[in-house]
Amino acid sequence: MNSAARMFFFSTRSAFAHACSDRACLSLFLAVLLLLFTHLPAHAQFRVEVTGVGLTQLPLAVVPFKGEDSASQKVSAILLADLERSGQFRAIDGKQAIMDESSSPDFVQWRQRNADALVAGSLTRLADGRYDIRARLWDVVGGQLRGEYKEVVTAADLRLSAHRMADQIYEKLTGDKGVFATRIAYVTKAAARYTLWVADSDGEGAQAALASPEPIISPSWSPTGSHLAYVSFESKKPVIYTHELASGKRRITANFRGSNSAPTWSPDGRSLVATLSRDGGSQLFQINVEGGEPRRLTQSNGIDTEPAFSPDGSQVYFVSDRGGSPQIYKMPLSGGSPERVTFAGTYNISPTISPDGRWMAYVSRIGGQFKLQMMDLSSGQTSSISETSADEKPSFSPNSKLVVYATQVQGREALMTSTLDGKIKARLAGQSGDIREPDWGPFRN
Missing domain, CATH: 3.40.50.10070 (TolB, N-terminal domain)
Structure with a gap:
């Protein structure tokens, strides 16, 4: 995605969050995302560039x-x-x-x-x-x-x-467990074909899990690492699939009226929480992966999306514009009133919770730039940990020591990993390619 397209995407995303209040807006947003995704350059070989100096x-x-x-x-x-x-x-x-x-x-x-x-x-x-x-x-x-x-x-x-x-x-x-033998998932587009990749934690050794002429977005690892959930547009609308990596078998998990988007696995692997517009608006639902009627979690006049579980599965963090601008909230999975988590700034999205439960990474718009933030959940203290200005979609390593995210460096798309203090970063980037939607998988058995 070139700079102009990226800025249009961000301005459209901002307008969506501030002006939309019904289910048609999510469809418009996805349509814009689809339009821009068709102009992404081709996937290329990764290289690792480590920068920064730590204290110890x-x-x-x-x-x-x-x-x-x-x-x-x-x-x-x-x-x-x-x-x-x-x-x-x-x-x-x-x-x-x-x-x-x-x-x-x-x-x-x-x-x-x-x-x-x-x-x-x-x-x-x-x-x-x-x-x-x-x-x-x-x-x-x-x-x-x-x-x-x-x-x-x-x-x-x-x-x-x-x-x-x-x-x-x-x-x-x-004394901490290493994560180098784990995997990441991400999406690319080359010519008229979209590919969901599974790669080593350094981005090398990528293997295609799925290729399609229609967009694939929002990959999410199951807790065991055996499956990925994702959204595919192959039916000309967003549909959630679960995909067994070893066999390649796929299963439609959510294909309800309207849009089905933003899936995330529960820590026990038995269900997904996703955004559905089946009942009007865009709200969070819990979906049993074996089938059955989804259970509605949120009740708002706004758009509730981008769910993320706490490590014990008791809480769901999510983004909502119910207060007029996108902010991060949390609520018990069992039901109850949502509680606002972010208060600084007017645009905070894409929450992800560290496996040890100590940290929340998210993206905040600051002075027109999209910056990766790290919040200490016990104190609420927040710091910006990137020098880039177009950060997206953070995901923690399974040992809670690193975070991977998509960004733009020197005018080129890249995946980055960073330590939680932002002092050490590694760029996983293609020579002339674009990679999106990273998700860091669990420890391998």
């Missing part, structure tokens, strides 16, 4: 793995990029060192290089074509071994193995 980054050296030059993936580079992207580590150059997991490190030399931790390893191709991957993690300061990694994988799983290794190292050194 651990200095880490990763030596190129012995034997990886003959493999299709540079495991050590993937490993290091993962750890840097987390914001917890600062890379110490280990490219000139020659060692593997069986070597005895010269701890004095590595201390002189200011490294606190060291990783080295090897890839050995076996007779059956698989790879034996081995690595060790050393505590340079203490001069001792901290952990070992061993796995035999196919060439196709080299990237996944590197992500799993990064998860182990991250947990060893921080």
Whole structure:
């Protein structure tokens, strides 16, 4: 989407929120979204660019793995990029060192290089074509071994193995669970075809889950990571589907009169909350994924949309213009009066709640710019964590340490990840492509 189209989209979205009060407005909004989506450029290969400096980054050296030059993936580079992207580590150059997991490190030399931790390893191709991957993690300061990694994988799983290794190292050194072996979902358009992609957490290794000549929007991961819910326009109207990724089987979950949009899974995976206009207006309904009559949750004269669950499933956060401008509210899933959550500014949308329940990320219009915000839910304190001005659709990592969102950087569309303080960001961007609607999946079993 070029700058002019983006600004038109935003101004139209603003007008929609301020002027519309009936169900026709949601249809108009979706129609504008559809029109603009048809002008998105094609998907292209990702690259990861990490920027920023954290306050307490651990200095880490990763030596190129012995034997990886003959493999299709540079495991050590993937490993290091993962750890840097987390914001917890600062890379110490280990490219000139020659060692593997069986070597005895010269701890004095590595201390002189200011490294606190060291990783080295090897890839050995076996007779059956698989790879034996081995690595060790050393505590340079203490001069001792901290952990070992061993796995035999196919060439196709080299990237996944590197992500799993990064998860182990991250947990060893921080005490928190790593998210590098998790996945993200997002949508692209190339020529006249829309594609729903599932990719590694760094955006690489994308696999198409669905392709269609009609728009696909609002992907949402199930709690187990086995399914995606999304909205497809293939019936010439917005219809909600659930999609089993392993088999490719799809199921229509909401195809009621009017629009069916903005699905999100309940934490127990048994239901979705979505926006339906079946009864007039655009209101939130709970929909059992096995079928049955939806249960209406909200009763307002405005538009209620973009639902997001609290981690325990007891509360639903959502956006409503019931007060005259889009603000974020919450209400018990069991029913009750909505409570307003955002008060600063006149335009706050796209809430998402961290899995640990501590944070809410959302987008706020500030001085005509759309900025990613982070709210501490216990105190209500809010900070802006981006330097960009066209942020959209945040989604937390399953360990609550990072957030992914869509934005525009130097005139180009991009996916970004950021630490919660905004100090470390990683750009996952195509050379000439556009990617939208990111959603970060759960931990993989």
